[in-house]
Amino acid sequence: MHTLLPFLLAMVAAIVLLNILGTKLRIAYPILLVVAGLLISFVPGLPMVRIDPDLIFFIFLPPLLFEAAWSISFKEMKKWWRIIGSFAFLVVFFTALSVALFANYFIPGFTIGLGFLLGGIVSPPDAVSTGAITKFVKIPKSTSAILEGESLLNDASSLIIFRFALIAVSTGQVIWQEAASSFVWMVIGGAGIGLLLGWILVQIHKILDTEPASDIALTMIEPYFMYLIAELFHSSGVLAVVAGGLYMSSKRLVFLNSASRIQAYSVWESFVFILNGTVFLLIGLELPEIVEGIRSEGVPIQTAIGYGLLVTAVLIAARIVSAYAALVATIIFRPGVIPNASSPRRRYLMPLLLGWTGMRGVVSLAAALAIPVTLNGTAFPHRNLILFITFTVILLTLVIQGLTLPALIKRSRLFDMYTEEDETETKRKIKHGLRQHVYEKLKHKYNNGFGSHPGFERIMKHWEEKVNASDESWMSPASKKIFYEVLECQRQYLTELNRDPKIDEGIIRQQLYQIDLEEERIKSI
Template identity: 75%
Template sequence: MHTLLPFLLAMIAAIVLLNMWAVKLKIAYPILLVVAGLLISFIPGLPVVKIDPDLIFFLFLPPLLFEAAWSISFKEMKKWWRIIGSFAFLVVFFTALSVALVSNHFIPGFTIALGFLLGGIVSPPDAVSTGAITKFVKIPRSTSAILEGESLLNDASSLIIFRFALVAVGTGQFIWQEATLNFLWMVGGGAGIGLLLAWLFVQAHKRLPTDAPSDIALTLIEPYFMYWIAEQLHSSGVLAVVSGGLFMSAKRLIFLNSTSRIKGYSVWESFVFILNGIVFLIIGLQLPEIVAGLRSEGIPLSTAIGYGLLVTGVLIAARMISAYAALIATLIFRPIATPHASSKRRRWLMPLLLGWTGMRGVVSLAAALAIPVSLSGQAFPHRDLILFITFVVILLTLLVQGLTLPYLIQRTHFFDDIFSEKKEELARKSIKHGLKQHVYKTLKNKYDNELNGHAVMEKFLKHWEERTDASDDSWMNEKTKSIFIELLESQRKYLSELNKDPAIDEELIRHQLYQIDLEEERLKIM
């Protein structure tokens, strides 16, 4: 423990420094972390980082998925649910099937079951990598919503494939009828369990006399409860966390006060950043041990690299084919649901972009490490080869696709006429103008008598969004403070109603709600 603790602290320090360097270089920090982990692993004398395969999912996935569900725009998910659903389920299955067939044909000793196991591991693109890479370029909200929504659901579908394939490898048989029933229970039961627990957690937050620290502490343990209970009932813990997180995200204004929301945002941002950083470093640190396992199996390193290149090519090709198939199907059956493009050429280039965003990362590593070391008293077949192929896939997709994606978007000017800073600024001004009108009407209708002869209130009526600190704090008595806080709550309701408009970007609404929370906190300390 005394040896491992300094190493873990050094890992966190390295994550912070590498992230700062990545921001300066304008590249995604997962790329630097993986490469750094690989380089660090060759330093002699470092302790070997080993994680119990039974705990890898439970330690990392629940909070990462929970935070992603809170961050995504559910409104955009509903808008693009057909594309998101096809990528999250059909594309994942098609990708896993492609990997299974190719690996069964080209890799000696690989059965179809092992191929599906590998396919389930490497099929889901990583949301963290995609988000970290696309933050340096501007893409439309519809595209980012599709990528974020897909990443939430494809984790569940790929892990379901992984679980069934693991059973098939262990038993040597696959019963379709039983698998179908199990699949329905895992999907429906997982979502239902997550929603039920989320409702109970919301009630607990509302009814218990919690403060900001206790609210934040509860949100940190809630995804673990959702995941664990669903898994104990042999359902999908991933879907439970995703569905529960989406439900609680939609209710955040009801059961969390402004203090809990502001402080919780900072805590969760730091917590998830550290978790992601540790996982990506572990990806690099695991390589020497995996290579040693390959040598024990008698597989040459060059041969294993060739298998990794083959599987990576299959993944990219399968995603490209799926992206174009999804566009064609949408144009035929639901042309109105096709993402906007300024020309036919750009519409047909859109799947190329979606296909090139398939970077792999946290979930693939977690699934690969979760493969049991032994099966029925014997070593799990080709475990080290599967781990090595997964590592090659993660490394190649991060380096090749991750480094070229921003360059591809910038060089092709693909979104220049779709994304407009001027358009976004006009939308922001429109929301602020609507808020001003809403505040003015509320003040005139409810507090007309208090306004007369009160200079500060009159000034607030005219310039509420631009007011400055007064030299004399005596004007802020309990009456005016209660009015101001009531106005802020009224603004939240106004923005919540405004968010129902499909044309309004939810990110702008959330930004304005965050500003209102900050304003309320400023009033509380006066």
């Protein structure tokens, strides 16, 4: 343990520093982490890194999916469910089929079953990579919702394909009736188990009525619980976590108090950041073992790289073709849901952008590593080559697509076609509506009984001023500057007061936290 701890601490430090560097360079941190891991792996004398697939599937995947389900807008998912469903299931299957046919035809020794195995591994785009890359450019909420919704579901569909392909390779045959019934159970059973467990866990939170620390601790173990129970019933643990996370997210105001919600956001943000960073760094560090496996099979590195390049090209082409097919189907069957474009050219360039967002990552690596080393007492056919192709696909899609996607969005000005309301104007309307609502509510409810009460008159005057005042007159930049100076003065006073041994530091920290909340409130005005 004493030798592993420095390595883990150095890894977390590297993740933080590379994220800071990526923000300054406006490059998504997953790209830098994979490249950094790749470069570190060439340092002589370093021990070879071997990743247990169960470590990624069970330790990393459930919390990443759970947090994503809490972050996504369920309202937007319902609005765009058709295209999300098509990309998450139909496009993933089409991509896996394209890779299977290519591998069966061009890679010597690859059966159609091995091709589907490879296709299931590399077909799901990675949500973290896409989100980290698109944060540097402005994209419409609808596009963001489609990409986030797709990423929640495509992991499940790709892993289902992977499981059936693994069975086909192991047994040499596929009984389609059993495969169909198993598929239905994995989808429906996984979602059903997730919803049931989500409801049970919400009731537990409400009954226990715990403090924020306990609430957050429970949320940390809940995705593992959902995943494990679903897998024990041979359904999709991924879908269980997604369904349960979506349900609990919709009920967060019911079973979590404000303190728990505020604290959980910060805790989960840091936790997921470290998990994602660790996995992407490990992807790069895994290269020496993968290369060693290729050499043991007698496959030249140049040949393996060529296969990786061709498979990457097939993946990109399949996704772009699928995006254009989705556009054509929408024009034919649902023309009313197509956003208004400023020109037909930009409308038909939009699928190209969606097709270019298919960066691969965590799930692809975990699935490739999950291939058993042996099959019926002999080495699993082409396992090391599949691992190498997967690594090549992850690296190429992250670096090539990841680095060019922001430039593509900016230079093409594709999102000028959308007429979404300006975010600042939307916030102004919401704030004004809230002020008006509070003022009318107080006036209607209390005016008769407390009309002459001095305290009530002060409250009503306060809200009346907020209704009649513009944002600029209510809190101007000069006023904000004064408020910030006052808050900083309060912090200094509390810091000096904390030197007194008779003062409870917990009370001081509570007051400092309230000051931080007040500063954030002022920033949002």
